[in-house]
Amino acid sequence: MPAQTISLPSISNTRSTVANAPNRADKGASLAQKARLYSHAQQLLADARSGQVELKSRLDDATVSKKINVLKDPAAYRSEREMNLAHFRELLRVFQSAAVDKDGKMDVTQFKSVFSVVLGTGLTDEQMDVLFMKIDANTDDAIDWDEFSTFMLLRAEGQTAMREAAETRLFNADTMTKIVTPHRETINKILYLSGHKRFMTCSRDGTVCYWSDKMKLQRSYKNIGARRPQSPNKKKGFSPAPPKVFGQPHQRWVHDCIYMEDTSKVVMSSDDHEVTIYDYTTMETQIRLDLHDTVALSLDSYHDPENPESDQTTLILGTDSGHILFFTFSPLLLFSATGKKKDDPPPLINLTSARSLKTFGATLWKRKSHNDWTLKVQYFADLKSVVSCSPDSRNSFCMGTEVGKGKWSFVTASVYRGVNTFAFCKFPICLVTGGTDRQIRLWNPYRLSNPMAALRGHSSPITDITINPINGQIISLSVDKQIRIWDIRKQQCLQTLFDHVEHKPEDVLTRVFFSKVHARLIAASTIMETYKLRDPPARGAEVPRTRGGGEV
Incomplete structure (x- = not known):
């Protein structure tokens, strides 16, 4: 039965109905009528109970999960679980039949015998007494339709509010944890490596740190990719040493860093027009990609999801010229070309040279997008x-x-x-x-x-x-x-x-990262600040109450 908007009858109409009840003088007719009413009431209560009076679905959980998207359509969630108008009208008729008092009220004895099935299964007499007192807002040891219907609506509203409160979990700012890091420059990437169950951070000076699940530092590598000046006899594929500034080697800036799961490699892009691929365990250079006259500002990679057995991996680069580059390669062919000897320089692939790409069995496709x-x-x-x-x-x-x-x-x-x-x-x-x-x-x-x-x-x-x-x-x-x-x-x-922390060298936050596995928010500069989600309300926890004594 489709859900409808509930429009409650006024108490005046209810009392007039009760006043027009059959004459009590005719005891035989009255007893027979009561027997029929109670029999009908029990059937109605059973139907009402299966019809979600306790905000339970008439369908099994498997069926509901298939038909209703709870997070996407909260309106459908409520309409499936709340009482509809027909059931509420049936409850009104049952209430009127049971409330034989001329004022349309019901005492605790009548309440226990009629509505114990509706309001809770397996409740003791003491629990029913407590429930009766909750409904009895004016404490006159009797409840009328206004009090009963108000309690039922507030009960439904309270359960809806509790469910929404559980879904709307916020972060606890009072328990923010500050973590000191080896980074001397701002962190520009935070990753969670699910296969290794650890976090990875990278700063723009090339420092890479690995952290445990509990944010304990495990390893750190400083100035990754800083090349030493080479000898005059350059080997093929090795570029000249970076220029010196005031007698010091040029400090390159890292723009982005990613981890390729299918190859277990770390990739970095820097301002020296190169993209470098490193080994995850040793952070030694494996392959260098020369972009010639552009700089890769952002990186990502993917493995063909339709063909998990494919040996092709695509590295995606976003450049300062507005291009998107798709560098597709076979890890088996590409990384087999690394130097056999310890002193051999890592191979350098010129992305502007078709011959260089063909040598390593790679392809490049680019598009001007911005x-x-x-x-x-x-x-x-x-x-x-x-x-x-x-x-x-x-x-x-x-x-x-x-x-x-x-x-x-x-x-x-x-x-x-x-x-x-x-x-x-x-x-x-x-x-x-x-x-x-x-x-x-x-x-x-x-x-x-x-x-x-x-x-x-x-x-x-x-x-x-x-x-x-x-x-x-x-x-x-x-x-x-x-x-x-x-x-x-x-x-x-x-x-x-x-954030009230004064950060150095720049007073900024550069990254935010949410870990679904740990329900934790990480904000980073040169340090990291972690925020945990507040725990949802416990099941069975006491809910707020209205001034009338009902549950909200």
């Missing part, structure tokens, strides 16, 4: 798409979907003052962007013509976004070190975290 820097690029296996963003106001947001082997279809969207960062939420499904105009925008990934919603609240440009998939929340970071938590379904800000 008219400004490609600040971020990421591949989403669920969408089979590559998404990139740029400060470009015209081609701010680009999404390329794989429509066939080696074939891509690209769609772009325009955002005023461009897009600095983005994230993807699986449930409810949406793409989230943030930029210099201080607005969070929600996009339908299958239709990028216009955003679904725009969330306002930040007072500074947005620099990073991450997703809390546990509760369907957006976590955004702005230049003023303000972290905001947004509810995607309600489209409102739930919490704001303020």
Whole structure:
């Protein structure tokens, strides 16, 4: 039966109905009528109970889970579990029949005999007495329809509020933990390596740190990729030493860092026009990619999800020229070309040379997607798409979907003052962007013509976004070190975290990262700050009460 809006009868109508009850003088007729009423009431109560009077579904959990998307459609969740109008009318008739008093009231004895099945199964007399006192708001040892219906509605509302409170878990700012790191420059990447059950952080000076699940430092590597000056007799494929500044080797800046799970390699892009692939365990250089006249600002990689046995891996690069580069290679062929001897330099692949690519069995395909820097690029296996963003106001947001082997279809969207960062939420499904105009925008990934919603609240440009998939929340970071938590379904800000720590060398937060495995938010500069989700309300915990004594 479809759910309807509940419209309760007024107490005056109820009392008039009770006043028109059969004459009590006719005891025989009255007893027979009562017997029929009680028999009918028991049947109605059984139907009402199976009809979710206790906010339980009439369907089994498996059926409900197939038909109702709880997180995506809370309205359907409520309509399936709350009482409908027909059941409430039946309860009214049962109440009127049982309340034989001329004022339309019911004492505790009548209450126990009639409504024990509805309000709780297996309750003792003492528990029923307590329940009766909760309903009896004016403490006159009798309950009327107003008191009973109010209690039933507040009971349903209270359970809905408790469920929403459990879904809307916020972070506990009072228990924020500050973690000192070996990083001397700001952290530009935080990763969780699920296969190794550890965190990885990388700063722009090339320092890489590995952390345990409990955020304990395990290993650190400083100045990864800093090359020593080479001898005059250069070996093939080894580039000259970096220039010296004031007698010191040039300190290169790392723009991005990723971990390729299928090859167990760490990849870094730097301002020396190179992308370097390192061994995960030793952090020794394996392969160097020369971009010639461009710099890779962002990285990502993917392995063919349709063919897990494929030996092809694709490294995606977003450059400062607005291009997206797809470097496809076979790990077996590529890494077998590394130096056999200890002193052999790592191979250098010139991405602008077809001959160099062919030598290593690799291919390169690129596309001009933006008219400004490609600040971020990421591949989403669920969408089979590559998404990139740029400060470009015209081609701010680009999404390329794989429509066939080696074939891509690209769609772009325009955002005023461009897009600095983005994230993807699986449930409810949406793409989230943030930029210099201080607005969070929600996009339908299958239709990028216009955003679904725009969330306002930040007072500074947005620099990073991450997703809390546990509760369907957006976590955004702005230049003023303000972290905001947004509810995607309600489209409102739930919490704001303020950072009062003075960071050095720059007083900024550069990254936010949410770990679904540990229910932990990490904010980073040169140090890390961790926030834990508050525990949900315990089952059976006492709920707030109204002034009338009912549960909310």
